[in-house]
Amino acid sequence: MTQPNPSASMVDTAYEMIRRRILDNVWPPGHRALEQEVALALGMSRTPVREALVRLENDGLVEVVPRHGVRVLPVSPTDMREIYEILTALECMAAEIVARRKPSDAELQPLIQATADMDQALAEDNLNAWAAADERFHAALIELSGNRQLAATVWNYWDRAHRARMFSLRLRPKPVNSTQEHTALVDRLRDGDAAGAAQVNREHRERASRELLVIFEQFKLAQM
Structure with missing residues (x-):
């Protein structure tokens, strides 16, 4: 039987937590944060947060800026x-x-x-x-x-x-x-x-x- 991947579960959790903050405008358009700040806000390590942010970038919700963290994208x-x-x-x-x-x-x-x-x-x-x-x-x-x-x-x-x-x-x-x-x-x-x-x-x-x-x-x- 295939065992669940704990790291994958953490990425999913990070993804949903960040996504919900964006959708509910807790993190409004233009909001910026360093990767470490996001990890601290979620009470997680940076690895699942980094992977979650990449997924959210693919969704068109954020822009990941190397060495500068993340920016919530506006909708025009x-x-x-x-x-x-x-x-x-x-x-x-x-x-x-x-x-x-x-x-x-x-x-x-x-x-x-x-x-x-x-x-x-x-x-x-x-x-x-x-x-x-x-x-x-x-x-x-x-x-x-x-x-x-x-x-x-x-x-x-x-x-x-x-x-x-x-x-x-x-x-x-x-x-x-x-x-x-x-x-x-x-x-x-x-x-x-x-x-x-x-x-x-x-x-x-x-x-x-x-x-x-x-x-x-x-x-x-x-x-x-």
Whole structure:
């Protein structure tokens, strides 16, 4: 039996801890730290931290500067526009794939539950819970497509989109339209309406993209 690799486990732990700090803007765009400082903050040795930082650099979240540590990369308006265009196209494709299969209510339950959780979070004015449920909805849609290559491409951009969304969460209008749009998408998926599902999802994503880009313009942000 293959024994677990402790060092690999430490790298995974370091990766998740650093990634979470970046996504939650504990380490905001432009944040710099020496490798030793990161290791001390995590209570780890430098070896797993170094490997974790290389992975995060491949994810597009940080820049590793030899002898100067690490810098959290910003996301510019151009970055976000391009990322949303990619995510919109891929999610619409996922919606078409799922709709053509005419999924059962059991298959759609993760999307239905996430939408209900979004409604509940809004009623409680809990934007963090709303954002978590919203992400579960979109992740479940991607997974339901069953297309591994499509999913892998989406996950490649997921973290950067998440970071910008969380940064702007309380600067945007209250997301009262999202639950209705999600419900409409679930209805199209259930009916096997591939074109309709793609259209609803496209309008939903394009609205969210416009709202985010307005934040950049309104607050004169060159990056976030």
